Amino acid sequence: MNILYDERLDGALALNDKASVLDRLQTSVPDMKLLHREEDLRPFECDGLSAYRVLPMLVAMPDTLEQIENLMRVCFEMGVPVVTRGAGTGLSGGALPLEQGVLLVMSRFSRILDVDPDARTAKVQPGVRNLAISEAAAPYNLYYAPDPSSQIACSIGGNVAENAGGVHCLKYGLTVHNVLKVNVITIEGERMTLGSDAFDAPGFDLLALFTGSEGMLGVITEVTVKLLPKPEVAKVLMASFDDIEKAGKAVGDIIAAGIIPGGLEMMDNLAIRAAEDFIRAGYPVEAEAILLCELDGVEADVDDDCQTVRDVLRKAGATDIQLARDDAERAKFWAGRKNAFPAVGRMSPDYYCMDGTIPKRALPSVLKGIAALSEEHGLPVANVFHAGDGNMHPLILFDANKPGELELAEKVGGKILELCVEAGGAITGEHGVGREKINQMCVQFKPDELTSFHAVKAAFDSRGLLNPGKNIPTLQRCAEFGAMHVHHGKLPHPDLPRF
Amino acid sequence: MQHEQEKHGVHVESGTDKAAELCEQVREATAAKTPLTITGGGTKAFYGRQSVPENAQAISLTEHSGITHYDPVELVVSVRAGTPLSQLEAALAAEGQQLPCEPPHFGASATVGGMVASGLSGPRRPWSGSVRDFVLGTRVIGHEGKELRFGGEVMKNVAGYDLSRLMTGAQGTLGIITEVSFKVLPKAPAVAGLRLEMTLEDALRRFAEWGRQPLPITGAAYHDGALHLRLEGGNSSVPATATRLGGDRLDAGFWQDLREHRLAFFDPADPRPLWRVSLPNNTPPLALDGDSLYDWAGAQRWLRSTITADTLREIVTRAGGHATCYTPGTTEPFTPLTRTMARYHHQLKTQLDPNGIFNPGRLYPEF
Numbered sequence: 001m002n003i004l005y006d007e008r009l010d011g012a013l014a015l016n017d018k019a020s021v022l023d024r025l026q027t028s029v030p031d032m033k034l035l036h037r038e039e040d041l042r043p044f045e046c047d048g049l050s051a052y053r054v055l056p057m058l059v060a061m062p063d064t065l066e067q068i069e070n071l072m073r074v075c076f077e078m079g080v081p082v083v084t085r086g087a088g089t090g091l092s093g094g095a096l097p098l099e100q101g102v103l104l105v106m107s108r109f110s111r112i113l114d115v116d117p118d119a120r121t122a123k124v125q126p127g128v129r130n131l132a133i134s135e136a137a138a139p140y141n142l143y144y145a146p147d148p149s150s151q152i153a154c155s156i157g158g159n160v161a162e163n164a165g166g167v168h169c170l171k172y173g174l175t176v177h178n179v180l181k182v183n184v185i186t187i188e189g190e191r192m193t194l195g196s197d198a199f200d201a202p203g204f205d206l207l208a209l210f211t212g213s214e215g216m217l218g219v220i221t222e223v224t225v226k227l228l229p230k231p232e233v234a235k236v237l238m239a240s241f242d243d244i245e246k247a248g249k250a251v252g253d254i255i256a257a258g259i260i261p262g263g264l265e266m267m268d269n270l271a272i273r274a275a276e277d278f279i280r281a282g283y284p285v286e287a288e289a290i291l292l293c294e295l296d297g298v299e300a301d302v303d304d305d306c307q308t309v310r311d312v313l314r315k316a317g318a319t320d321i322q323l324a325r326d327d328a329e330r331a332k333f334w335a336g337r338k339n340a341f342p343a344v345g346r347m348s349p350d351y352y353c354m355d356g357t358i359p360k361r362a363l364p365s366v367l368k369g370i371a372a373l374s375e376e377h378g379l380p381v382a383n384v385f386h387a388g389d390g391n392m393h394p395l396i397l398f399d400a401n402k403p404g405e406l407e408l409a410e411k412v413g414g415k416i417l418e419l420c421v422e423a424g425g426a427i428t429g430e431h432g433v434g435r436e437k438i439n440q441m442c443v444q445f446k447p448d449e450l451t452s453f454h455a456v457k458a459a460f461d462s463r464g465l466l467n468p469g470k471n472i473p474t475l476q477r478c479a480e481f482g483a484m485h486v487h488h489g490k491l492p493h494p495d496l497p498r499f
Numbered sequence: 500m501q502h503e504q505e506k507h508g509v510h511v512e513s514g515t516d517k518a519a520e521l522c523e524q525v526r527e528a529t530a531a532k533t534p535l536t537i538t539g540g541g542t543k544a545f546y547g548r549q550s551v552p553e554n555a556q557a558i559s560l561t562e563h564s565g566i567t568h569y570d571p572v573e574l575v576v577s578v579r580a581g582t583p584l585s586q587l588e589a590a591l592a593a594e595g596q597q598l599p600c601e602p603p604h605f606g607a608s609a610t611v612g613g614m615v616a617s618g619l620s621g622p623r624r625p626w627s628g629s630v631r632d633f634v635l636g637t638r639v640i641g642h643e644g645k646e647l648r649f650g651g652e653v654m655k656n657v658a659g660y661d662l663s664r665l666m667t668g669a670q671g672t673l674g675i676i677t678e679v680s681f682k683v684l685p686k687a688p689a690v691a692g693l694r695l696e697m698t699l700e701d702a703l704r705r706f707a708e709w710g711r712q713p714l715p716i717t718g719a720a721y722h723d724g725a726l727h728l729r730l731e732g733g734n735s736s737v738p739a740t741a742t743r744l745g746g747d748r749l750d751a752g753f754w755q756d757l758r759e760h761r762l763a764f765f766d767p768a769d770p771r772p773l774w775r776v777s778l779p780n781n782t783p784p785l786a787l788d789g790d791s792l793y794d795w796a797g798a799q800r801w802l803r804s805t806i807t808a809d810t811l812r813e814i815v816t817r818a819g820g821h822a823t824c825y826t827p828g829t830t831e832p833f834t835p836l837t838r839t840m841a842r843y844h845h846q847l848k849t850q851l852d853p854n855g856i857f858n859p860g861r862l863y864p865e866f
Contacts, residue, residue: 118707119780140711163657170654176661177632190839197779197819199624199798202834203844203862204673205631208664212657229713252572258595258685298713298740301733357653359573389654390573429655437658444658449647455850456660460843472659 003435004052005098009477010469013100014079018057021080021102025058028074032067033108035059044103047085048150049093049436051350051406056083056097063108065185065221072219073189075102081465082187084215086126086158089150091353092434094162094214094470101468104219106157112136113222120227121180121197126157126220130164133225142227145172148430149338157220163212165430167263167337168294170388174430176211178226184210184218187461197224209456214432214471217460231296234262235306236330239318240287244268244383247289248363250316251387254293255360257312259305263294264388265337268367271344271382271395278343281336282329284320291318291387292333340384341395348380348397352409356420357391357429369419370394377412379405391429392420418443433471441471442478450475514565514579518638518646518677524558525675526644528856535856537671539581540608543617545827547670550860560612563677566590568652575635575652577680580612587611596683599627603758615679618668621758622718622729625780625795627684631667638678639666642852652680671858672866673851687717689737692749693728699784699793702726706796707781714740718754721793722764729754757794764792764801772829774802774811778820785814833862841865 007013022036035041036058045053057080062068075082081101088095097103109125112132116122117140122133130151134143147166148154154164160182165174172178181195195207210217241247247266254261267275269288276283283290291313295305306323313321324330336343344351358366367383374381374396384393394416398409417427417440427433427440441450453472457464473481528535534555538544564581571594578587584604591597601621602614615637620629636650639662650656650663666676697705702721709716715736718729727749730737756762765773771789780798784791789804804811808822808830815822821834836844841863848855848866859866 116781117711120710121780142711163661165655173628173632174655174657176664177628186839186843192837192839192843196777196821198777198821199629199795200618200668200777200821202821202823203836203840204669204847205618205664205667206840206843208631208661208667211661213660217660229711232713255574256572258688260684298715298732298736300735300739301715304733304735357655359570359575359653361570361573386655391655424651425653426651426656426658428658429653430657432657433659441658446647448641448643448645449649449659452641452647452649452662452851453660456662456665456847459846459850462846 003093003438004054005469009480010474011464013081013098013468016078016080016100021078022058024074024078025060025071029067029070032071033061035061044085044088044097044105047088047090047093047095049091049096049434051400052093052096052435054097054099056103057100059103059105061105061108065191068104068185068219068221069189069191071102071104072185072187075465076187076189076463079463079465081468083467084161084219086155086161087129087153089154090158090162090432090434091355092428092432092436094432094434094467096435098468106155109157109221115140117142119197121224122227123222123224124156126160126223127155130154130156130159137227141230143230144225145178145228146175149341156223156225160211160220160223161213161215162432163430165386165391167265167386169386169391170264171260171262172228176208179207179211179223180226181224182207182210182220183222185221186218187463187466192218212432214434215467216457216471217466231262233299233302234294234296234330235302236324236333237293237295237306237309237313238322238324238333239291239293239313240284240320241289241291241317242287242319243317244289244367245364246317247291248360248367248387250291250313250318252360253312253316254309257308259295259308261293261388262296263292265292266290266385266387267337267340268383270380271340271384274343274347274382275336275340278346279332279336279339281332283336287319292337337384344382344395344397349399349401350406350409352396352398352413354392354394354396354413354416355428355431356417356425357389358420358423358425360387360390362423362425366392366419366423370416373412373415377408379409379412386429389429390425414440435470438470438473438477439481441473442481447475447478450478514582515562516565516579517563521558521560521563521675521677522640522644522646525640525642525856528556529642529644529854532854533856534859537616537675537858539610539613540583540606542604542606542609543613543619546617546619546825547832547861548864549827550864552859558675560675560677561610567678571596573652574654574683575680576683577652577678578611579678580610580615580676582611584609584611584614591683595685597686598633598681599684600624600630600633601627601758602630603760605759611679612676615667615676616669616671622720622754622794625798626717631664633682634663634667634679635682636680637663637666637676640675640677642674642854642856646677650680654682670861672848672862674857687731689732689734690751691730691737691741692751692753693730693741693744693746694749695726695728695744695746696724697726702793703781703783703797710780710796719796720757721797722762727753762792764790764803769803771803771805772824772826774804775823775825776800776802776815776820777823778815778818782818782820785818787811787814836863
């Protein structure tokens with residue numbers, strides 16, 4: 001079932017001809033950069049989910065809040081959809097443009113406005129890169145904790161819109177735990193501040209609601225993040241296993257020992273070999289699985305914990321345990337993991353990255369399920385896993401030039417996500433729903449729950465103009481998806497009308 | 500199945516499931532447009548506006564109780580809303596774990612639902628995170644009288660809007676929370692309490708200075724001419740830090756007494772209203788009449804004062820914070836919203852509770 005916007009299933013969009021929207025915007029927001037020629041629009045036709053491409057009607061690149069306000073007012077009045085885009089690194093098609101829509105590109109909002117070391121906050125514009133915040137805070141020995149693997153490129157506005165994670169979430173949380181305040185502009189062109197510089201704010205927790213809302217409730221124009229003192233030391237242990245189940249069990253044993261690692265990552269043999277071939281991180285290519293366990297904090301405690309974890313790993317059956325000797329080796333161990341996606345990309349013409357989450361106890365059964373799907377459909381799957389927080393990233397290898405393989409990869413991906421839901425997990429841990437997982441939302445949520453989401457959307461965007469079609473499927477889409485997708489002999493939504 | 504349960508950790512199924520009856524009550528209320536006053540243990544009834552519509556009916560969650568699922572290795576516990584908070588904390592403590600946000604009880608009958616609906620956190624909050632930070636998922640009865648599930652029992656989940664965290668602190672005005680899944684964490688192996696006599700100015704300077712260092716601090720208050728500090732962490736770092744910082748030993752009971760408002764400062768016989776002032780980190784002392792107690796390293800200040808709400812809020816808002824009145828009936832308890840914020844709050848309330856049956860007027864007069 002194609003994921004491109006389908007008015008029949010996703011809702012009708014207003015018909016505006018490009019010339020009149022262009023003319024109106026050029027008149028109403030005269031000093032704003034507007035792209036309208038096909039060759040200028042082309043670079044914006046996709047985000048990190050590059051299998052799907054749509055040329056937007058127009059690209060707006062404002063550099064003042066006033067321009068955004070005016071842009072929104074015009075779009076609201078004319079009924080033109082607005083898709084907001086940050087750095088375009090998203091993996092779920094959250095910034096996939098619409099043919100009838102304006103793509104609002106926030107890259108010009110790229111200034112760090114303030115770093116306050118005593119309050120331990122940084123106030124930044126949404127186009128600031130994730131890593132740039134930690135770099136700006138480094139002179140004060142502070143940093144911004146969430147570190148998605150794309151942190152050299154992804155922007156903080158996109159991080160908030162997607163509630164981005166990273167490899168340190170178990171201990172330090174996701175974006176939602178590390179943001180204090182967000183300024184937004186509504187589709188009607190009003191400014192609003194969510195959260196505050198204090199730890200809380202009066203009224204509903206709209207900051208939490210907007211975080212991860214995928215640009216569907218408002219446009220993020222400024223973000224104030226919390227900064228943390230850099231841990232005194234961080235040490236990384238790498239453990240090899242001859243059996244992936246043993247590695248999975250070791251993860252639970254570490255937690256059961258009362259230890260919360262800063263990072264706890266697992267890779268399977270295919271991912272290990274890909275990363276080693278690409279980065280030369282010193283990974284054991286014969287191992288069935290490795291665990292990377294980072295322990296950080298005050299040095300004396302970290303040394304105690306390293307000893308405890310070594311004992312746990314040995315008991316769990318690790319065939320080899322290495323402690324990174326210094327920061328350089330630690331960085332190398334992490335480089336292998338952080339480059340696992342591009343590394344796998346070198347092994348195969350294309351790969352498709354999934355993002356399901358599961359309770360840790362379900363790991364062996366889900367891995368078996370994935371292996372069976374891989375076998376059945378003839379597509380290799382490499383597994384990279386934020387083991388500490390149960391977030392899996394199976395990478396499905398395929399060749400888009402072979403007829404039908406993309407569709408097959410998507411089918412396998414969809415089935416993997418359903419395995420996650422069956423195991424008590426979720427279809428996305430940190431990449432977002434976007435357009436990519438729009439159909440799987442029908443598996444995750446019941447129609448009444450989806451209706452609540454649509455109600456929230458209507459409260460902030462009565463005309464449904466902000467990023468329409470993303471994140472929350474219509475009940476019509478779910479009915480059609482359900483009709484095509486009889487699972488265990490049961491329709492997901494037998495109560496919905498079919499057409 | 501029994502084997503699975505033993506193998507994978509602790510599963511507890513105790514208490515009673517009253518979800519079906521509660522849903523029925525909501526359907527009746529919706530049909531009759533009868534406002535509902537949602538109650539638990541009643542320990543936080545003082546918190547919020549006291550205006551209850553004359554035709555309101557109480558809907559009690561206390562019988563809907565029990566821990567439905569707890570697996571310490573997953574660091575996740577799921578609990579029905581009517582479960583006593585003390586029962587949950589005891590179950591976690593038996594596994595060496597805790598709710599790091601340290602929610603206040605304000606009475607023996609405090610329930611998990613009340614904790615989440617009020618969203619109040621204790622002294623550890625600046626370091627650990629707040630109640631909403633530990634909420635992973637909720638079951639909520641919506642206006643149609645159906646139990647809906649948002650979020651789940653996994654650490655990371657960005658599918659759909661985060662209605663679980665939206666419900667946290669909304670005081671039941673958007674729906675009835677019937678069950679909550681929390682992230683829990685192990686208790687620290689070592690704890691120490693310190694009391695260091697110094698001036699307020701010195702204490703605030705220390706808060707800023709220490710905040711920039713990776714110290715195992717999980718409580719920092721200024722009260723009675725002394726900085727009160729709690730250290731929690733490893734068996735090596737905590738004693739070493741305590742020795743380095745010096746001062747006198749502080750009994751661990753101080754943090755509980757502070758959290759539960761049992762210190763003399765909170766004496767209910769004091770005729771002056773009690774205010775909670777929430778401020779950005781590193782805010783200097785504000786010129787406010789009355790007595791202050793500084794918690795959260797200065798970011799949460801308790802104020803005993805006869806100052807008018809308007810004057811207080813003007814000063815506090817200028818400093819980037821907000822003020823909440825904890826003495827019921829004296830004034831609007833919550834800082835009024837800006838015009839745009841009020842409009843969107845109203846629209847959200849209308850969308851999720853079109854008949855206005857859930858705790859109307861509890862947060863603000865308009866909804």
